[in-house]
Amino acid sequence: MGFEDVIPAPRKGWWVPPTPGAFPLDEETVLYAEPGTERVALWLRNALSAATGLPFAEGREDNGIVLRVDPGMAEEAYRVVIDGYAIRIDGGSAAGVFWGAQTFRQLMGPDAYRRAPIDPARREWFVPMVVIEDAPRFRWRGLMLDVARHFTPKDGVLRYLDLMAAHKLNVLHFHLTDDQGWRVEIRRYPKLTETGSWRARTKFGHGASPLWEEKPHGGHYTQDDIREIVAYAAERHITVVPEIDVPGHSQAAIAAYPELGNTDVIDTTSLKVWDSWGISPNVLAPTDNTLRFYEGVLEELLELFPSRFVHVGGDECLKDQWRRSPTAQARIRELGLADEDGLQSWFIGHFDKWLSARGRRLVGWDEILEGGLADGAAVSSWRGYEGGIAAARAGHDVVMCPEQQVYLDHRQDAGADEPVPIGYVRTLEDVYRFEPVPPELTPEEAGHVLGTQANVWTEVMEDHARVDYQTFPRLVAFAEVAWSPLPAPAERDFADFERRMATHYRRLDALGVAYRPPSGPLPWQRRPGVLGRPIDGPPPDR
Structure with a gap:
């Protein structure tokens, strides 16, 4: 060897x-x-x-x-x-x-x-x-781990930091909050975890699935847990970038503190932590009270995470409640904004300035481009390459993570045995041929591509074995894309990569990783009868 x-x-x-x-x-x-x-x-x-x-x-x-x-x-x-x-x-x-x-x-x-x-x-x-x-090709070689939809206990996070280190990945994007759960202790707002970290039941499968797991699900990290995770990561030269999602994907926070929601539109006191998947219509109210609340959250967060970047989400914010809200409409008029997209841009821009004043940088999903991008913000380009291209051409830094390429919750094969089949088929070879830098960019624009990351969304991953199955071995291919100076996608030697994987599977076995075997899922890795979320038609290729 x-x-x-x-x-x-x-x-x-x-x-x-x-x-x-x-x-x-x-x-x-x-x-x-x-x-x-x-x-x-x-x-x-x-x-x-x-x-x-x-x-x-x-x-x-x-x-x-x-x-x-x-x-x-x-x-x-x-x-x-x-x-x-x-x-x-x-x-x-x-x-x-x-x-x-x-x-x-x-x-x-x-x-x-x-x-x-x-x-x-x-x-x-x-x-x-x-x-x-x-030497690495990119300085941002990331894995996003969603612990909001299904909670990963602290030991599981430490395990994934070891797995990242073994593959020379150096950024853990830690998705800590969503509609389905709030996972980090904020001492001045204890209800965020007392109420917001638990849901009564959980949808089993996706979308149209009629199945439910009829038991509470939840958990959170104490501040000392976070300190331990951050220190453990630092020993492995991994930066932990926290994500607190605003202004959408916030139903768990509103369930804990109803005044954060659009109280002039709905009865927010009736909201619970969401038990299903998708995009909740319940979003934060664009009020001074909300801004002050999340400034308080971020003040505690900055004490826990020394990372230069702080992720604020910004994705999939449904604006129906804002359109119906007299409070939101009054704020649009007060600020002289064109529409609700401008209101979201103002919301994100507030935290861009707030973080910049404290020596940090805001990063958000590519929806933060809508209505105008905050001056110092960086973009996680997830809806394809277009957001990243637009951001780079405007002089903003970009992390490329297009869902059609590196969303590891997506199915690995078209076969019926794939457990809870989600999204596009993305095989090990597809991930190996992913190219983070779009050819449309000039060399100067391409310099704004900080790197790339693979995203692990856990709606249909109920335990660490399911996370392993969806993540590996594709994360191995992704790690090589992020580190190595590979040729153009069509010219990459996938046969040689497969040859090297024969040895690497033995490393994963020694590490106890429940990866998807090359021959397909093992009997206990399947989920017969559990509906997924198919996407019709081939994904756009690059």
Whole structure:
């Protein structure tokens, strides 16, 4: 096993010497961390000692692993050199060293991903003598995890941070609130979790499904849970970007605090946390009270999340209540706005200025383009490429995540056995051929594409096994798209990727990932009779 099996594919790699050789790891192998790499060394020692039973004690003899920051390299770039003298993992920063350590773990073989030795008598391991030089294509390599529709307990989030790190992904977009649940403790507004984090029952399936799970569902993260998640992510050089959805997708918040809704249109005191899927018509009222409330939410949020970006949603805000609301119409006239789209733009713009004043940047779904985009805002382009193209041409930064390409809740095959089939068919190969940068953009405009992310919406994912099934192995293909400088989609060597996946499936097995097998779902992964949400016609291709 050598550099030819590494995923994501590295930029350059070669054997040392020209013919394959191996470097032994044993009880005498030491691990030396030069200044700035101490935390990487702690992670690497813990991971490898657990799997191998070897101590990897501190030391700097030739028979060892040396971690070093090389300021001459790009920040996330790394170099792994395994020759007859030592193992050296260099990076442009601690993050680069960490990505190099992830590659080194792959070189040790799939059993290096286990939590205990499967052969305690084995006291020697071998890694190939190679040189690998690598750096990422994009600085934003993200996974959006929706914990609002189905709650993922804290341990499950930590597990996904480990899985992200193993694939060199570096942004967790944490979708914390929606119509179906509020998942983060806000101490000045305790009802957000006391009331807003639980729903009485849950639709099983999508849309027309007549099935219900007749039991309460919910949960939330305490502020200490969030601190732990953020710290755990930081140890793995992953940034956690929180999302608090406004002004739509807010029924859980309105159920907790009815005054946030359009009280001049409906009786908001009768609203409950939503138990079905789709787009709720119950949206936030565009009042000063609402603005002050969410400023209070964000004040606590900024203390928990140090990320530069804060996501405010902004998608799928139905404006029927605003059209009927005297309060909303009066605000439109007061501000001199053209229509309800302008009112949403004003709402988002308020929080853009509020966040900018505190050294943060707002990011939202591409609907925030409607009615005019806030000055400092970045865009998550999800309804295709068009929003991202428009934003980049206007000088705004973009994260490309088009639903036709990288929404991992969408079905993986057209077969009847796919569990709760949603949306477009997007196979492993389809994801591998996804291109984040539209060819219409000039080089200057393309510079506004921060990167890309895959989105995992959990309406029909009731537990971690379902999340695993929808996410893997497609997230592996996505990770290579986000990291590696691949050729044009039609020219990508999917056959070679499949060859490397034969080894990578064994890594996923060792990690306990309940992925979709290449041959199709296993019997217990199917959901016969549970309706999904078909979309007719082929998706637009690029």
